[in-house]
Amino acid sequence: MKCMGGAEIFGQGKSAEYVCQVIEGAVRSCKHLSDGRRQISAFHLNGDIFGLENGNSHRFAAEAIIDSTVRILDRRSIDVAADTDLLVSHELLDLTTESLQHAEDHMLLLGRKSSIERVAAFLLEMDRRLAARGIVTLPMTRRDIADYLGLTIETVSRTLSMLRDSGILRFQSETQRKIQLLDRHRLAELDC
Amino acid sequence: MKCMGGAEIFGQGKSAEYVCQVIEGAVRSCKHLSDGRRQISAFHLNGDIFGLENGNSHRFAAEAIIDSTVRILDRRSIDVAADTDLLVSHELLDLTTESLQHAEDHMLLLGRKSSIERVAAFLLEMDRRLAARGIVTLPMTRRDIADYLGLTIETVSRTLSMLRDSGILRFQSETQRKIQLLDRHRLAELDC
DNA sequence: CGGTGGGTTGAGGTATTTCAAGGCTCGTGG
């Protein structure tokens, strides 16, 4: 399925009839509060599976960040497979555990880290997940980053500027979405 | 197994040979940073299972909050059971999903909620999990609460005082660990 | 061209933290 950037793939609380996989593009999972506050719990990039639920409704909204291609898998056939095949069942557990692990690390970040540490951790995560040779091409806006890190766009922007000024990174393009990491070692120290 | 309050049940990064269940008492799962910062990701109360891992080391430290009785289950026999029995495998997935769901909700709290909202959410969670008729007897200290909510002890204390002064709760004992919720409806509104 | 969306930067405000002091309870030992 093709999704335009910004399109909602499924809404929070909607019936979980499908499970999805990113083929190409980027997707965010987020929780919305009624007053507009938002927390992004994860970004899903090439190959990532998302929208896996145990209950029958999605605990998140999923939205395409940029134009994306998403594979739709039928929920029921997965359930059936998991109920008969131990390998599938094991695979589901692995996927869920991976999400849990990420969530646990993210709780530490959100609860206890400074803005610099958060941004550093974010850059390293993205470098690990989508970089080609230290150049990170971010699909998401500053707002997405802020809602992922529990900060405001201004704080994210200021922190990136600070890292630029101290020689740890460089902006490679006009739109500020291509970032070259010049000193991953110092970044890793900041991440603590 | 009997554990004294404050005792470490297993350490962060330690080999995950056992899975545990709280029989009586209370346990915290936490991540420590080298500089002493700490994030508690969950409290485990009567009946709760914790220390379940997919990899071979614990991603957390687990510590008894008060004197507790913990049942120790052998990790390998669980793995074996999961590899042969679909019911066990399904049960493991359920437990992991439950943790994940809690972690996701907690990320929203840590990333986007005010101190009042955090404390309100905490009180409601504890009320749901261990209250007898609106009286919550907290096993944990203010420090534990603070490290769970991503706040300082002073902020937790001030927020509780504020809720007391506005008639939403009352302290029932000298040690401030017994809290009577007088107006759960208003608390739920604060939680948003 | 003008409008819109994304990003940066500055100035000022504020929620929360930090630092400091004091109260209460409890256990220990003289």
Add this chain to the structure above:
DNA sequence: CCACGAGCCTTGAAATACCTCAACCCACCG
């Protein structure tokens, strides 16, 4: 029995990290 210290909690005052508000720049697009 009382003194003492330790641990836990509260409260106040001051500091600060981060947020809010506002202005501006730039790229893109109809």
